Amino acid sequence: MSLVMTSPPAVEPVTVAEAKAHMRIDTDVEDILIGSLVLTSRLHIETALSLALITQSWKFTLDRWPQSREIELPLAPLRSVGGVRVIDASGNATTVSDQSYLVDLASRPPRLIWNNSVPPLPGRAAKGIEIDLTAGFGDSAASVPAPLKHAILMLTAHWYEHRDPREIGQDGARIPDAISDLITPFRTIRL
Template sequence: MTGVYNLVSSSTTPIVSLAEAKRQTNTADFGDDDGLLTALLDVATQHFDLESGIIGRPLLTQVWEYAAPSPPQNNGRSDPRLRGLPPATGFVIDRAPLQSVDKVEYLQDGVYQTLASGQWVKRKISKELTFVRLAKGVAWPRVDDDEAAWKITMTLGYGATAADVPAPIRHAALLMISHLYQNREAVTGFGAALQETPLAVTALVAPFRSPNF
């Protein structure tokens, strides 16, 4: 059984500022549409961010929990992404960019216990994968038979500020904001020529799309 990711907390900061959006839409000299542009900042951020976005990555810093039953018994056989590595029992974290693994907990007699930080290690397998296992010489504790017997708390995202987000993603957000500001309808044209207006951002964000999404 694979684990489940749950969002604990996330930033409410948009990935581009109102000032940047006003420059992009040539509205820097008046504030009549600031309310609309502020709403479009949120739309663009959500369009690209992990939980519901098209890239499949968290952008600004977020805290997530990974809940899973007892870990697989052999990473070399249980998860093909880890073949070639020394066999070990552990958990595969396939969310990126991963800033840190903050806490490992296990459920024992209905109460979550924290596994001391020195008793587990994380190993970066690739840009997309991190393996969390026990430190050498540490035995796995007894845990309840539960689908969330283990919880791993982690911090994801490119960073805490909009400037930490890769420039192509931020510019794609500006293109989307400008498009939505200039085109207040879902389609353009008339009669037989009526068609959906393209957002023209897919090419910019494609290199950042998660292969696990």
């Protein structure tokens, strides 16, 4: 199984100006670096939480259908499933009717559940199933929960201060507990 971004978010949850204000930087000399750190911080938090903060599109591929009638989708909050395709042995894709399945957007993780129909089997041994996903809290930074935006600001500031590679592995380079505390309510807990 793999997950590949097909359309990135149009904006970041935090602007360079917001990050500079948070870090009390009033020059433009390192705007490119700060922008890169904002992007990296967002990606780090999204990966840690299996979240998409701003609306983005992904292609989720599977080798075969799971034994159960449902598939856990790896990204939340899920906004929609754009399509499900099965690839045959010749590499041709067949779109599965959206009447064959139900998408549970409210679950965490979100799920695709088969109705009474049996999904068609892929003819390809690897990546024979493709599912198009759209996920994110919304299209703008205003839709992202404030604790996650603040975690991005704090992580950006932390990485701005700790950019020397000699610090890797030392306590000063460790991500502060306060950032983990901010994102903990958004973690998926498995029992």
